[in-house]
Amino acid sequence: MSLLSNFSRILFLLFCFISNPVAANNEIGKVVLIQGKPLVERQNQHLFIKRNDPLFIEDVLITPVGSKILIKLADKTTISLAENTQFELSKYQFDKKAQTSDVSFKMLKGAFRTLTGSIGKQKQPKFEIHTPVATIGVRGTEFWGGMIFSDSLDVTMLEGKGVYIKNEHGQVEITRPGDGTMVSKGMKPSEVSMWSDEKLQKAAAATELKQQRQNQSDDYLNY
Secondary structure (H helix, E strand, C coil), X not given: CCHHHHHHHHHHXXXXXXXXXXXXXXXXXXXXXXXXXXXXXXXXEEEECCCCCEEECCCEEEECCCCEEEEEECCCCEEEECCCEEEEEEEEEEECCCCEEEEEEEEEECEEEEECCHHHHCCCCCEEXXXXXXEEEECCEEEEEECCCCCCEEEEEEEECCEEEEECCEEEEECCCCEEEEECCCCCCCCCEXXXXXXXXXXXXXXXXXXXXXXXXXXXXXX
């Protein structure tokens, strides 16, 4: 192979590296646990994902029926997704030293459960999850959101400082564990009220990953 051909090949590989966000090392977290056969939509491709696979900005996580996934981000935030969910990792900026953050994700359908890590301990965290009917923002907490009980969005806080839910029609804030709200299309969030134990249990079950091997649990704790 000629020197010119070698040089052309190097240029081509360099171009691919620069134009590919995955190759450019935009890793923001990893897959910790899976159930079933979840996928990721990445650069117009649908790929099956497995435990310990890296995740990147703009990845869309997809959990078909019978599939669930638990991920952990760089700041130790964990997110578990129920089956039949689509969840986009749109934007993730976290600076531990400067104590700043700017996180914006999208739940396109389904349900999720989130426990914030270092971001939730910041004085002014910016962590929002956008849904088709409202935006959910956290002030350092564990919370659940989903559109599986009806066509409306349900949100509850499980532990922590608070969760706000807002759209163009209004805003409410949840400050007591077990309280929740519901948001229907074109409507403001409902008044905050205590969820029944049955509803809380159904929500938890939807995003719980079961029948995991012991070594998978160890990976979750040590990641």
